[in-house]
Amino acid sequence: MTSLAELIAQKDELERRIADVRKEERANALTQARALIESFELSVDELFGKKQKAAKASLPAKYRDPVSGKTWSGKGRAPQWLEGKNKEDFAI
Template sequence: MSSLQDLLAKRAALEQEIEATQKRERQDAIAKVKSIMAEYGLTVADLSTKGAAPKAGVGKGTKVAPKYRNSATGETWSGRGLQPNWLKAAIASGKKLDDFAL
């Protein structure tokens, strides 16, 4: 069985080896990136995503104009997602969805 001092020494040696390996792999990655950039004539400015067209569907939670309004309370619904309770109750009482259209 190893002593505590032996285990601590092994851990310190492993940590040094891990750090050296991380530095070496990082340097290799940087060299690969520089090589690819040189091959395609890219600059750091080319890597920026500023000014790029936004992808469709990105931006969860965007507002949509309401399509239906409860004239009694002023509550609105965009027509997306589940119907609100006030609209369900009104439809159940015999009114039509079109009665609430804006």
């Protein structure tokens, strides 16, 4: 029967060997990837896809100008047609 100390030593040796093999295989994979990228002239966008900006969700209108029909969601700067007026009078 093997002792706990022997098993731990075996485990440590195995983990070291795994790390060495992983490092070597990773280096080989990186060399192959670089060669393919160079030979096919691949771009970052082709490899990983373009990052798309998240579309801004438009907020529903809360206020409407009865003259022009323009609307405002209540967020951001108030429109000129609402300046100096009670916005509740224009609520939809």
